[in-house]
Amino acid sequence: MSSMGRRVRRGVGALGAGALLALTSCELDSGTDAGQVVVTETVTETVVPTPEPTEVDELLDEPTDGATVEPAVEEATYVVTHVVDGDTVDLDNGETVRLVGIDTPERGECGFGPAQSTMKRLVLGKEVVLVESDEDRDVYDRLLRYVEVDGLDVGRQMLDKGLAIARYDSRDGYGRHPREDDYIAADEAAPDITCKRKPQQDNQPRGLLGSGKKDKGSSCEPGYDPCVPLYPPDLDCADVGPVTVTGPDPHGLDRDGDGRACGGD
Incomplete structure (x- = not known):
């Protein structure tokens, strides 16, 4: 080994092991005296980029206290x-x-x-x-x-x-x-829709029951007993009093469909 090589080794030894670990590069300057070692330290700084937020991150960042819940749409x-x-x-x-x-x-x-x-x-x-x-x-x-x-x-x-x-x-x-x-x-x-009939009408031809046909010259609406004026106009209970509904009910007097209207028995 040449005397130059020995001088370099001694120079490095003089720096110490701790300093050697901190060096990223060493450069020997040939223009110095033979007994000197010039060390140039190069420090490289690594910059880690910040990742862009993902859709999952954005969802996780949303509040969970219910403040962002859309109000229920009211039905018209x-x-x-x-x-x-x-x-x-x-x-x-x-x-x-x-x-x-x-x-x-x-x-x-x-x-x-x-x-x-x-x-x-x-x-x-x-x-x-x-x-x-x-x-x-x-x-x-x-x-x-x-x-x-x-x-x-x-x-x-x-x-x-x-x-x-x-x-x-x-x-x-x-x-x-x-x-x-x-x-x-x-x-x-469901039960069948049926017409209410008085007992004495049981023998009347079925085709006449609930037919809604009016007798010529009559002023009474078929389907009521006693007589209720013809429809129209629409009458209420206050206009006719208690009645029994025996057929069609164009005036809508029998509200519960039991054949008795306006307090009739």
Whole structure:
């Protein structure tokens, strides 16, 4: 080994082991005296980049105290201003609604009075929610909707009471509405709609019962005993007094369908 090599080794030894570990590079300057070692220290600083936040990080950063929960959307409600019959009502916004999937007797038909009266008790003057079905409007431009009061399906209640039948569904050539199966089951389990008759009328030809036909020259509406004036106009109990309902009830006097109206026995 040359004398230069020995001098370098002695110089490094003089620095000490601790200093040697701190060096990242050593450089010998040939322009110095033979007994000196010039050490140049190079320090490299490593910069670690900050990662971009991910979707998971953003979700984890969201508050969990419920402050960001969206408020529940309130359902639109409408007030029923008029009951046409057991399956059709008018609303305060000017629309007429035909209840989906049920059918009730028309004016002058057996069972009309009880169906209309029950519908009045269920919805008249109350706030209702309209629920869409498979169709929007019928040929008369009436809205086709389920009608609910306090979360209860009014059409289903009419079926349960035996005051309506399940109709205008896929069995009749119409579209299949969402509650069809439930309505059909309710209809099959419900009592039949029947006309109340007085005992002495049992032998009367069935075709005349509940037919709604008026005798020529008569001023009495068929289906009431004693005489009730012809419909229209619509009369209330205050106009007629106690009566027995023996057939059609176009005035809607027999509210509970038991054949007795306005306090009649």
